[in-house]
Amino acid sequence: MAKEIVVSGIRPTGYLHLGNYFGAVRNYIRMQDEYDCYFFVADWHSLTTHPDTKSLQESVHRVIAENIACGLDTNKACFYVQSDIPEIAELYLYLNMMAYKGELERTPTFKDKVRQHPENVNAGLLTYPVLQAADILIHRALKVPVGKDQEQHLEMARNFAIRFNNWYGEVLPLPYAFNYGDSLTKILSLDGNGKMSKSANQMATIYLNDDDDMIRKKIMKAKTDNGPTEKGTPKPDYIQNLFSLLEITSRFDVITKFEDDYDDCTIRYGDLKKQLAEDMIAFIKPIREKANAIQNDKDYLSKVIKTGADKARASAAETLKLVRKAMSFNII
Ligand code: TYM
Secondary structure (H helix, E strand, O other): OOOOEEEEEEOOOOOOEHHHHHHHHHHHHHHOOOOEEEEEEOHHHHOOOOOOOOOHHHHHHHHHHHHHHHOOOOOOOEEEEHHHOHHHHHHHHHHHOOOOHHHHHHOHHHHHHHHHOHHHOOHHHHOHHHHHHHHHHOOOOOEEEOOHHHHHHHHHHHHHHHHHHHHHOOOOOOOEEEOOOOOOOOOEOOOOOOEOOOOOOHHHOOEOOOOHHHHHHHHHOOOOOOOOOOOOOOOOHHHHHHHHHHHHHOOHHHHHHHHHHHHOOOOOHHHHHHHHHHHHHHHHHHHHHHHHHHHHOHHHHHHHHHHHHHHHHHHHHHHHHHHHHHOOOOOO
């Protein structure tokens, strides 16, 4: 039986951080054994906010190197660069004809970007979710492993697929945001202000490239409080975030100890942070070292990129054939 198709992408706008890892990459690694996976570096998307392309190639290489260092196996999953697949741009054009200005203007990520960069509200930014839909629909994917922040974009991709199918016939399956748990992941910034992100407070974001001292420094500065004084006090979200990170990186007995300390109101956040910092270092260090080695191996990287492009283009061309036929283009 044919495996279900999975697609997901990451913008090359900086080093990957724990949010990218736990919201996306961790699932890629698990899914590559069970699904027909297409993962990619969304370099066209990065142009919507980062028009300077001088260091783009280096950033693309970094994203690939970090994914492989995390355990992505390019013999199992197809890993490619978005701009190597011109078929995506053609599908983007068609989908743009069925995307309405009003719905695009209402997209929360668009409104955020307008607030942050009022001097650069370009059409690419407005149609960002359309390009994202094209990325997904070009392989007729069903599952899209992403973090919570992408939920809205996935809903829009579904809507565009529904619209296409209604107008031109059933061609595109309806994709949805996927996580192995029952909800999508959101890793918070260590200062407690919103989600961890490549562009927000860098001292509150842990990058997979941070060295040991930097990891210690950032975790020891993470926001905490005086601790609970009454049993049964729910954890504030910034404390829950530290526990979530502990769950991901620490041994079971360590997690249980701090959970128990929290429950009986004896928790010392200084101790928790020290433990978390050491466990996080043990988790990140091998990834950082492996990513650095891969990034320096340009021959290997270009082989990976070429192999990925060939496979992704073959899949994209098949979909585009169906799309064009449904739209009565090029029928000979
Ligand atoms: P990007 O590059 O911002 O993020 C890559 C992935 O990391 C997830 N993520 C998080 N998850 C949990 N907590 C966080 N703090 C956190 N920060 C980031 C994101 O949800 C994402 O899964 N628009 C996408 C790129 C994209 C794409 C696609 C994704 C382009 N086309 C098609 C899926 C399918 C983006 O900006 O991701």
